[in-house]
Amino acid sequence: MSVSRYCVKPPRLREHLRADVHSPASRGPATLTGRAILALLSALTLLGGGGCSTVLSTLGDDPAGAARGATFYLGGAGTFGNIGNYSVREGLRSGGYHGAIDVVPWQSWFGDVLRDQMDRTRNEREAQRFADRITEYARQYPGRRANIIALSAGTGIATWAIERLPDDVRVGTVVFLGSSLSRRYDLTAALGRLDGKLYVFYSPDDPVLRYGVPLAGTVDRDGDNRTAAGLTGFALPRSADPATVEIYNRKLRNMGWKPRYARYGYRGLHTDGTRERFVTAVIAPLMREPLDPREPLSPQPPAHAQGTTTAPAPNAADARTAAANAGD
Numbered sequence: 001m002s003v004s005r006y007c008v009k010p011p012r013l014r015e016h017l018r019a020d021v022h023s024p025a026s027r028g029p030a031t032l033t034g035r036a037i038l039a040l041l042s043a044l045t046l047l048g049g050g051g052c053s054t055v056l057s058t059l060g061d062d063p064a065g066a067a068r069g070a071t072f073y074l075g076g077a078g079t080f081g082n083i084g085n086y087s088v089r090e091g092l093r094s095g096g097y098h099g100a101i102d103v104v105p106w107q108s109w110f111g112d113v114l115r116d117q118m119d120r121t122r123n124e125r126e127a128q129r130f131a132d133r134i135t136e137y138a139r140q141y142p143g144r145r146a147n148i149i150a151l152s153a154g155t156g157i158a159t160w161a162i163e164r165l166p167d168d169v170r171v172g173t174v175v176f177l178g179s180s181l182s183r184r185y186d187l188t189a190a191l192g193r194l195d196g197k198l199y200v201f202y203s204p205d206d207p208v209l210r211y212g213v214p215l216a217g218t219v220d221r222d223g224d225n226r227t228a229a230g231l232t233g234f235a236l237p238r239s240a241d242p243a244t245v246e247i248y249n250r251k252l253r254n255m256g257w258k259p260r261y262a263r264y265g266y267r268g269l270h271t272d273g274t275r276e277r278f279v280t281a282v283i284a285p286l287m288r289e290p291l292d293p294r295e296p297l298s299p300q301p302p303a304h305a306q307g308t309t310t311a312p313a314p315n316a317a318d319a320r321t322a323a324a325n326a327g328d
Helices: 011-017 036-045 050-058 087-096 112-118 118-141 154-163 207-216 242-251 258-265 274-287 316-324
Strands: 070-074 098-102 145-151 174-177 198-202 251-257
Touching: 070 087, 070 118, 087 098, 087 274, 098 258, 118 145, 118 154, 145 154, 154 174, 207 258, 242 251
Parallel strands: 070 098, 070 145, 145 174, 174 198, 198 251
Antiparallel strands: none
16 A cells, blocks of 8 residues: 655654644643634635645555555545544554554645535545545455544545445445534445444534534535534434434444543544544554444434434444443
Protein backbone atom coordinates (compact mmCIF):
# COMPACT_ATOMS: atom_id res chain seq x y z
CA MET A 1 0.00 0.00 0.00
CA SER A 2 1.46 3.32 -1.02
CA VAL A 3 0.51 6.96 -0.78
CA SER A 4 -0.46 8.22 -4.22
CA ARG A 5 0.04 11.94 -3.47
CA TYR A 6 2.85 13.62 -1.63
CA CYS A 7 3.75 17.23 -0.86
CA VAL A 8 7.47 17.63 -0.12
CA LYS A 9 8.40 19.40 3.09
CA PRO A 10 11.74 19.77 4.90
CA PRO A 11 12.51 16.99 7.40
CA ARG A 12 12.38 19.41 10.35
CA LEU A 13 8.85 20.48 9.45
CA ARG A 14 7.83 16.87 9.00
CA GLU A 15 9.05 16.17 12.53
CA HIS A 16 6.99 19.05 13.92
CA LEU A 17 3.95 17.91 12.03
CA ARG A 18 4.05 14.58 13.82
CA ALA A 19 2.64 16.27 16.92
CA ASP A 20 -1.13 16.06 16.74
CA VAL A 21 -3.05 19.28 17.19
CA HIS A 22 -6.13 18.50 19.28
CA SER A 23 -9.01 20.46 20.69
CA PRO A 24 -8.27 21.88 24.15
CA ALA A 25 -10.09 19.04 25.89
CA SER A 26 -7.32 18.55 28.41
CA ARG A 27 -8.28 21.94 29.85
CA GLY A 28 -11.92 21.01 30.23
CA PRO A 29 -15.04 21.39 28.08
CA ALA A 30 -15.14 24.35 25.72
CA THR A 31 -18.08 26.24 24.29
CA LEU A 32 -17.84 28.08 20.98
CA THR A 33 -20.40 30.33 19.36
CA GLY A 34 -21.63 29.80 15.82
CA ARG A 35 -19.77 32.96 14.76
CA ALA A 36 -16.54 31.64 16.26
CA ILE A 37 -16.93 28.32 14.47
CA LEU A 38 -17.55 30.03 11.14
CA ALA A 39 -14.53 32.26 11.74
CA LEU A 40 -12.46 29.18 12.51
CA LEU A 41 -13.55 27.45 9.31
CA SER A 42 -12.80 30.56 7.29
CA ALA A 43 -9.39 30.98 8.90
CA LEU A 44 -8.44 27.41 8.10
CA THR A 45 -9.54 27.98 4.53
CA LEU A 46 -7.40 31.10 4.23
CA LEU A 47 -4.43 29.21 5.58
CA GLY A 48 -4.69 27.16 2.40
CA GLY A 49 -2.06 24.57 1.71
CA GLY A 50 -4.69 21.90 1.30
CA GLY A 51 -2.38 19.90 -0.92
CA CYS A 52 0.24 19.82 1.78
CA SER A 53 -2.22 17.92 3.92
CA THR A 54 -0.89 14.87 2.11
CA VAL A 55 2.36 15.31 4.04
CA LEU A 56 0.38 14.89 7.25
CA SER A 57 -1.33 11.86 5.78
CA THR A 58 1.92 9.95 5.40
CA LEU A 59 2.90 10.29 9.05
CA GLY A 60 0.52 7.63 10.33
CA ASP A 61 1.29 4.97 7.75
CA ASP A 62 2.69 1.70 9.06
CA PRO A 63 2.63 -1.10 6.45
CA ALA A 64 3.96 -3.72 8.86
CA GLY A 65 1.52 -6.58 9.26
CA ALA A 66 -0.34 -6.16 5.96
CA ALA A 67 -0.52 -9.92 5.58
CA ARG A 68 -2.47 -10.05 8.87
CA GLY A 69 -5.01 -7.35 8.03
CA ALA A 70 -5.26 -3.60 7.53
CA THR A 71 -6.97 -0.61 9.09
CA PHE A 72 -7.51 2.50 6.97
CA TYR A 73 -7.77 5.91 8.61
CA LEU A 74 -9.43 8.94 7.01
CA GLY A 75 -9.11 12.30 8.71
CA GLY A 76 -11.51 15.22 8.48
CA ALA A 77 -11.75 18.20 6.16
CA GLY A 78 -8.84 20.48 5.33
CA THR A 79 -5.17 20.58 6.18
CA PHE A 80 -5.89 20.23 9.88
CA GLY A 81 -8.37 17.44 9.24
CA ASN A 82 -5.37 15.17 9.40
CA ILE A 83 -5.47 15.39 13.18
CA GLY A 84 -5.18 11.87 14.46
CA ASN A 85 -2.95 10.42 11.77
CA TYR A 86 -0.15 9.77 14.23
CA SER A 87 -2.14 9.26 17.44
CA VAL A 88 -4.52 6.75 15.84
CA ARG A 89 -1.57 4.67 14.69
CA GLU A 90 0.12 4.79 18.07
CA GLY A 91 -3.14 4.05 19.86
CA LEU A 92 -3.83 1.00 17.71
CA ARG A 93 -0.33 -0.34 18.26
CA SER A 94 -0.54 0.25 22.02
CA GLY A 95 -3.90 -1.52 21.97
CA GLY A 96 -2.39 -4.66 20.46
CA TYR A 97 -3.38 -4.21 16.82
CA HIS A 98 -0.87 -5.97 14.55
CA GLY A 99 -2.19 -5.31 11.05
CA ALA A 100 -1.08 -2.58 8.65
CA ILE A 101 -2.25 1.00 9.26
CA ASP A 102 -2.87 3.04 6.13
CA VAL A 103 -3.75 6.74 6.25
CA VAL A 104 -5.85 7.76 3.25
CA PRO A 105 -5.23 11.25 1.80
CA TRP A 106 -8.48 12.58 0.38
CA GLN A 107 -8.44 16.27 1.27
CA SER A 108 -8.39 18.85 -1.54
CA TRP A 109 -5.35 20.74 -2.78
CA PHE A 110 -7.33 23.99 -2.99
CA GLY A 111 -10.32 25.21 -1.03
CA ASP A 112 -9.37 23.45 2.18
CA VAL A 113 -12.03 22.97 4.90
CA LEU A 114 -15.09 24.40 3.19
CA ARG A 115 -14.50 22.65 -0.12
CA ASP A 116 -13.84 19.32 1.57
CA GLN A 117 -17.08 19.65 3.52
CA MET A 118 -19.23 21.01 0.69
CA ASP A 119 -18.03 19.63 -2.67
CA ARG A 120 -19.82 16.30 -2.84
CA THR A 121 -18.98 15.70 -6.52
CA ARG A 122 -15.27 15.86 -5.78
CA ASN A 123 -15.68 13.88 -2.57
CA GLU A 124 -17.38 11.05 -4.44
CA ARG A 125 -14.40 10.86 -6.78
CA GLU A 126 -12.16 10.56 -3.74
CA ALA A 127 -14.47 7.86 -2.41
CA GLN A 128 -14.02 5.87 -5.61
CA ARG A 129 -10.23 6.16 -5.25
CA PHE A 130 -10.53 4.87 -1.71
CA ALA A 131 -12.77 2.01 -2.84
CA ASP A 132 -10.10 1.11 -5.41
CA ARG A 133 -7.51 1.16 -2.63
CA ILE A 134 -9.53 -1.23 -0.47
CA THR A 135 -10.11 -3.49 -3.47
CA GLU A 136 -6.40 -3.51 -4.28
CA TYR A 137 -5.65 -4.62 -0.73
CA ALA A 138 -8.34 -7.32 -0.88
CA ARG A 139 -6.90 -8.68 -4.13
CA GLN A 140 -3.36 -8.68 -2.77
CA TYR A 141 -4.32 -10.26 0.55
CA PRO A 142 -7.47 -12.30 -0.07
CA GLY A 143 -9.41 -13.22 3.04
CA ARG A 144 -7.64 -10.66 5.22
CA ARG A 145 -9.70 -8.22 7.25
CA ALA A 146 -9.90 -4.54 6.28
CA ASN A 147 -11.17 -2.09 8.91
CA ILE A 148 -11.89 1.63 8.60
CA ILE A 149 -11.68 4.49 11.10
CA ALA A 150 -12.92 7.88 9.88
CA LEU A 151 -13.23 11.34 11.38
CA SER A 152 -15.76 14.09 10.61
CA ALA A 153 -16.13 14.66 6.83
CA GLY A 154 -13.94 11.60 6.26
CA THR A 155 -16.93 9.51 7.32
CA GLY A 156 -18.66 10.59 4.12
CA ILE A 157 -15.72 9.45 1.99
CA ALA A 158 -15.63 6.15 3.88
CA THR A 159 -19.37 5.55 3.46
CA TRP A 160 -19.43 6.25 -0.27
CA ALA A 161 -16.31 4.10 -0.79
CA ILE A 162 -17.92 1.13 0.97
CA GLU A 163 -21.03 1.56 -1.18
CA ARG A 164 -18.85 1.36 -4.31
CA LEU A 165 -16.95 -1.82 -3.45
CA PRO A 166 -17.22 -4.82 -5.79
CA ASP A 167 -19.64 -7.50 -4.63
CA ASP A 168 -16.82 -9.82 -3.55
CA VAL A 169 -14.99 -7.24 -1.42
CA ARG A 170 -16.10 -6.85 2.20
CA VAL A 171 -15.10 -4.61 5.10
CA GLY A 172 -14.67 -5.71 8.71
CA THR A 173 -15.27 -3.18 11.50
CA VAL A 174 -15.89 0.52 10.84
CA VAL A 175 -15.59 3.32 13.41
CA PHE A 176 -16.95 6.83 12.85
CA LEU A 177 -15.75 9.73 15.03
CA GLY A 178 -17.59 13.06 15.00
CA SER A 179 -19.38 12.24 11.76
CA SER A 180 -20.62 15.20 9.70
CA LEU A 181 -22.97 13.01 7.68
CA SER A 182 -26.67 13.73 8.15
CA ARG A 183 -28.14 11.73 11.02
CA ARG A 184 -30.72 10.30 8.60
CA TYR A 185 -28.33 9.42 5.80
CA ASP A 186 -29.38 5.99 4.51
CA LEU A 187 -26.63 3.57 5.54
CA THR A 188 -28.40 0.46 4.19
CA ALA A 189 -26.06 -0.13 1.25
CA ALA A 190 -22.90 0.46 3.29
CA LEU A 191 -24.01 -1.69 6.23
CA GLY A 192 -24.77 -4.51 3.80
CA ARG A 193 -21.09 -4.69 2.87
CA LEU A 194 -19.81 -5.06 6.43
CA ASP A 195 -18.83 -8.33 8.02
CA GLY A 196 -18.53 -6.50 11.33
CA LYS A 197 -20.37 -3.50 12.72
CA LEU A 198 -20.36 0.26 12.33
CA TYR A 199 -19.59 1.99 15.64
CA VAL A 200 -20.60 5.65 15.68
CA PHE A 201 -19.07 7.66 18.52
CA TYR A 202 -21.05 10.85 19.02
CA SER A 203 -21.28 13.76 21.43
CA PRO A 204 -24.07 16.36 21.73
CA ASP A 205 -21.43 18.81 22.99
CA ASP A 206 -19.31 18.76 19.80
CA PRO A 207 -19.10 22.51 18.98
CA VAL A 208 -17.97 22.05 15.37
CA LEU A 209 -20.98 19.90 14.55
CA ARG A 210 -23.41 21.89 16.67
CA TYR A 211 -22.53 25.33 15.29
CA GLY A 212 -20.45 24.83 12.15
CA VAL A 213 -22.44 22.17 10.28
CA PRO A 214 -25.77 24.06 10.37
CA LEU A 215 -23.94 26.87 8.54
CA ALA A 216 -21.87 24.80 6.10
CA GLY A 217 -24.26 21.85 5.75
CA THR A 218 -23.63 18.14 6.24
CA VAL A 219 -21.01 16.46 4.08
CA ASP A 220 -23.73 14.59 2.15
CA ARG A 221 -25.40 17.97 1.39
CA ASP A 222 -28.80 17.00 2.78
CA GLY A 223 -30.57 20.34 2.72
CA ASP A 224 -33.54 19.04 4.70
CA ASN A 225 -31.55 17.75 7.65
CA ARG A 226 -28.50 19.63 8.87
CA THR A 227 -28.15 17.70 12.11
CA ALA A 228 -24.92 15.72 11.96
CA ALA A 229 -24.79 12.12 13.11
CA GLY A 230 -21.80 13.03 15.27
CA LEU A 231 -24.18 14.92 17.58
CA THR A 232 -26.90 12.30 18.00
CA GLY A 233 -25.89 9.06 16.31
CA PHE A 234 -27.64 7.81 13.18
CA ALA A 235 -31.42 7.47 13.02
CA LEU A 236 -33.40 5.33 10.61
CA PRO A 237 -34.12 7.05 7.30
CA ARG A 238 -37.72 8.23 7.08
CA SER A 239 -38.45 5.78 4.27
CA ALA A 240 -37.00 2.78 6.12
CA ASP A 241 -38.48 -0.57 5.09
CA PRO A 242 -38.25 -3.80 7.15
CA ALA A 243 -34.95 -4.78 5.49
CA THR A 244 -33.40 -1.47 6.50
CA VAL A 245 -34.66 -1.81 10.07
CA GLU A 246 -33.14 -5.28 10.23
CA ILE A 247 -29.71 -4.31 8.98
CA TYR A 248 -29.54 -1.19 11.16
CA ASN A 249 -30.41 -3.39 14.10
CA ARG A 250 -27.72 -5.93 13.33
CA LYS A 251 -24.90 -3.73 12.11
CA LEU A 252 -25.19 -0.24 13.64
CA ARG A 253 -24.03 0.67 17.14
CA ASN A 254 -24.44 4.31 18.21
CA MET A 255 -21.95 5.02 21.00
CA GLY A 256 -22.86 8.15 22.96
CA TRP A 257 -20.24 9.98 25.00
CA LYS A 258 -19.65 8.50 28.47
CA PRO A 259 -18.05 10.26 31.45
CA ARG A 260 -15.43 7.53 31.70
CA TYR A 261 -14.11 8.52 28.27
CA ALA A 262 -12.69 11.70 29.79
CA ARG A 263 -9.97 9.70 31.49
CA TYR A 264 -8.72 8.82 28.00
CA GLY A 265 -8.78 12.43 26.79
CA TYR A 266 -12.16 12.27 25.05
CA ARG A 267 -14.36 14.97 26.59
CA GLY A 268 -16.82 15.17 23.75
CA LEU A 269 -15.09 17.72 21.51
CA HIS A 270 -14.71 17.22 17.79
CA THR A 271 -11.37 15.45 17.45
CA ASP A 272 -11.08 13.99 20.95
CA GLY A 273 -11.91 10.52 19.68
CA THR A 274 -8.54 10.39 17.91
CA ARG A 275 -6.55 10.72 21.11
CA GLU A 276 -4.07 7.93 21.57
CA ARG A 277 -5.34 6.75 24.96
CA PHE A 278 -8.93 6.60 23.72
CA VAL A 279 -7.91 4.66 20.64
CA THR A 280 -5.94 2.23 22.78
CA ALA A 281 -8.65 1.64 25.39
CA VAL A 282 -11.85 1.79 23.34
CA ILE A 283 -11.26 1.58 19.58
CA ALA A 284 -8.41 -0.93 19.27
CA PRO A 285 -10.47 -3.77 20.85
CA LEU A 286 -13.15 -3.22 18.19
CA MET A 287 -10.60 -3.83 15.44
CA ARG A 288 -10.14 -7.35 16.79
CA GLU A 289 -13.79 -8.11 17.41
CA PRO A 290 -14.89 -11.42 15.83
CA LEU A 291 -16.74 -11.03 12.53
CA ASP A 292 -19.94 -12.78 11.59
CA PRO A 293 -21.76 -11.54 8.49
CA ARG A 294 -24.61 -13.98 9.17
CA GLU A 295 -25.23 -13.12 12.83
CA PRO A 296 -28.89 -13.46 13.92
CA LEU A 297 -31.22 -10.49 14.07
CA SER A 298 -31.35 -8.81 17.44
CA PRO A 299 -34.81 -8.84 19.05
CA GLN A 300 -34.73 -5.13 19.91
CA PRO A 301 -35.25 -2.65 17.03
CA PRO A 302 -33.34 0.63 16.84
CA ALA A 303 -34.93 3.73 18.28
CA HIS A 304 -36.77 6.00 15.86
CA ALA A 305 -36.46 9.19 17.86
CA GLN A 306 -33.64 11.56 18.71
CA GLY A 307 -31.13 9.82 16.47
CA THR A 308 -30.39 6.95 18.83
CA THR A 309 -29.99 3.41 17.64
CA THR A 310 -28.98 1.56 20.76
CA ALA A 311 -29.06 -2.12 19.98
CA PRO A 312 -28.48 -4.88 22.54
CA ALA A 313 -25.69 -7.41 22.58
CA PRO A 314 -27.31 -10.61 21.35
CA ASN A 315 -24.21 -12.75 21.01
CA ALA A 316 -20.83 -13.36 22.59
CA ALA A 317 -19.00 -10.85 20.40
CA ASP A 318 -21.44 -8.11 21.33
CA ALA A 319 -21.19 -9.05 24.99
CA ARG A 320 -17.42 -8.55 24.91
CA THR A 321 -17.83 -5.21 23.19
CA ALA A 322 -20.45 -4.11 25.71
CA ALA A 323 -18.12 -5.02 28.55
CA ALA A 324 -15.24 -3.09 26.98
CA ASN A 325 -17.43 0.01 26.62
CA ALA A 326 -19.33 -0.26 29.88
CA GLY A 327 -19.98 2.86 31.87
CA ASP A 328 -18.51 3.87 35.18
